[in-house]
Amino acid sequence: MKIHEFKSEEQGVRIDKWLAEQASDWSRSLVQQWIQDGFVKVNGEITKSNYKIKQDDHVIIDEPPVKELEAEPEELNLDIVYEDSDVLVVNKPRGMVVHPAPGHPSGTLVNGLLAHCNDLSGINGVLRPGIVHRIDKDTSGLLMVAKNDLAHESLVNQLKAKTTKRRYIAIVSGVIPHDKGSIDAPIGRDPDDRQKMTVTEHHGRDAVTHFQVLERFEKYTHIACELETGxxxxxxxxxxxIGFPIVSDPKYGPRKKHDFPIVGQALHAEMLGFVHPRTEEELMFHAPIPEDLKECLIVAKNSH
Incomplete structure (x- = not known):
């Protein structure tokens, strides 16, 4: 069990709402379940979800361990870009979830990797073996996977040290006037919609994205983005x-319907670079722009 302690500086807010705002990966329903199961105490007493927090309340959560199911191996047609005894690089198709989760118990990248490799790193839990970073279900492109503990530790440390190279290709709504720029703005869970992230100083974590314009159209811009954080x-x-949402993005895109031939956001992880955990060789991989994104570029070019 993990123990979390808080001292309230607010008052009059329901405790389930208040606690859900204390960490970006806690949903209100999760907090309510913890309260119902008796894992949350206020000033030493088990509380209820409708309790209203008072100033200087001492709140303790005994966070229960997550019950994880084993991910089952499945024969999937994976696009393996590179593989050796330590690491694997895969080009994930749009529409594929990275690891099993409620609602997606099978057909995920992890299911396919377990069938492909018999030596996948067990670190990161039984549902995320070998996974050191992920990309969204409806984003395509490159992911690195650790096949042993040495590789896992090295790749995670490279991500933390911001030395990995990650370049994405996207089409955004609107015409970006400047050729390149950097967005340095903290990101945290959106308090109004727990399924979304937003730029916020309140519990936001440092986030830096660099972008460069590749081509401008009448209503859209084709850009490349490099991540400093993930x-x-x-x-x-x-x-x-910054006012230029990715086209066809169901969560963050414009509300107006458009005619792009793509399911999900027009975003592709095109380049991935890192230092090999064992040989210390610098590796760089590229994944060609998929056909659906090429078709989106044609639509963007011809939009008036």
């Missing part, structure tokens, strides 16, 4: 924040 939905939330 927050959830980072590029999608950042581009919305």
């Amino acid at each position: 927050r959830t939905h980072q590029i999608r939330a950042h581009m919305k924040y």
Whole structure:
């Protein structure tokens, strides 16, 4: 069990709402379940969800361990870009979930990897073996996977040190006037919609995205983005924040319907670079722009 302690500086807010705002990956329903199961105490007493927090309340959560199911191996047609005894690089298709979760128990990248490799790193839990970073279900492109503990530790440390190279290709709504720029704005869970992230100082984590214009059209812009950090939905939330949301993005895109032949956001992880955990060789990989994104570029070019 993990123990979390808080001292309230607010008052009059329901405790389930208040606690859900204390960490970006806690939903209100999760907090309510913890309260119902007796894992939350206020000033030493088990509380209820409708309790209203008072100033200087001492709140303790005994966070229960997550019950994880084993991911089952499945024969899937994976696009393996590179593989050796330590690491694997895969080009994930749009529409594929990275690891099993409620609602997606099978058909995920992890299911396919377990069938492809018999030596996948067990670190990161039984539902995320070998996974050191992920890309959204409806984003296509390159992911690195660790096949042993040494590789896992090295790749995670490279991500933390911001030395990995990650370049994405996107089409955004609107015409960006400047050729390149950087977005340095903290990202956290959107308090009004727990399924979304937003730029916020309140519990936001540092997030930096660099972008460069590749081509301008009458209503859209074709851009490349490089990540300095890897927050959830980072590029999608950042581009919305500066007023140029990614087209066809169901969460962050414009509400207006469009005619792009793509399911999900027009975003592709085109380049991935890192230092090999064992040989220390610098590796760089590229994934060609998929056909659906090429078709979107044609639509963008011809939009008037």
